[in-house]
Amino acid sequence: MSPTYALSVWRSIRTTFVLFLIVVPLVILANGRGDDGAGTGWSELAASALGLIAFAGLFAELCRRAINHFAGETICHWSSRA
Numbered sequence: 001m002s003p004t005y006a007l008s009v010w011r012s013i014r015t016t017f018v019l020f021l022i023v024v025p026l027v028i029l030a031n032g033r034g035d036d037g038a039g040t041g042w043s044e045l046a047a048s049a050l051g052l053i054a055f056a057g058l059f060a061e062l063c064r065r066a067i068n069h070f071a072g073e074t075i076c077h078w079s080s081r082a
Contacts, residue, residue: 003075006067010076017060024049 028045064076 001067001070003071003073006071006075010064010067013060013063014078017056020056021053024052 028049031045064078067076068074
């Protein structure tokens, strides 16, 4: 895996995770504000959101470590300045 391709893959994964952090809470808020009474309770929605965000974060971290491992050097970082 070339370093350029590895960085491209990592940037895609990192961007997806950041968007996930933004979109999931918005979806939870939209579903929680339903006035029809058929919505799910806040505690169930919050637990689902936390689980989804935790899973996405673990997946992103595993991908980062795998890319660094196969590249043979540390090329992927969470901060964009590194």
